[in-house]
Amino acid sequence: MKDDSIRKLDKAKLPAWDEIPLGWALLSEGSDDFKTGGWRSQHPVLDPEKCTSCLFCWIYCPDSAIRVKDGKMAGFDESLCKGCGICSTECPQGAIKMAEGAGALKEGE
Numbered sequence: 086m087k088d089d090s091i092r093k094l095d096k097a098k099l100p101a102w103d104e105i106p107l108g109w110a111l112l113s114e115g116s117d118d119f120k121t122g123g124w125r126s127q128h129p130v131l132d133p134e135k136c137t138s139c140l141f142c143w144i145y146c147p148d149s150a151i152r153v154k155d156g157k158m159a160g161f162d163e164s165l166c167k168g169c170g171i172c173s174t175e176c177p178q179g180a181i182k183m184a185e186g187a188g189a190l191k192e193g194e
């Protein structure tokens with residue numbers, strides 16, 4: 086049987102886009118306010134010998150979890166890193182490997 090329920094909707098009774106109640110709003114840029122570290126099932130491990138502090142990982146990390154000190158890559162923020170692995174994929178030096186488990190985010194593990 087063909088479902089034509091969509092066609093039966095009375096478009097005149099539907100709210101316009103600006104009449105629909107607001108469901109959710111982000112009031113700050115980025116995700117600093119969300120502690121996404123609890124989502125982690127994998128964790129990044131930095132090899133400081135390979136790292137050139139190009140900061141590509143800082144650019145690509147969606148959760149502001151790359152720490153920078155004096156313009157150099159300084160590890161990961163435990164409370165923000167959700168273990169997505171993007172930093173590992175994007176690092177041009179292969180300096181970040183992903184390991185199983187939430188892990189403690191320390192250098193050279």
Ligand code: SF4
Nearest residue numbers: 136137139140142176
């Ligand atoms: S992308 Fe790789 S080489 Fe560049 S700062 Fe991050 S870990 Fe270091």
Ligand code: SF4
Nearest residue numbers: 146166167169170172
């Ligand atoms: S795995 Fe890498 S890119 Fe993903 S949240 Fe953690 S530090 Fe950021």
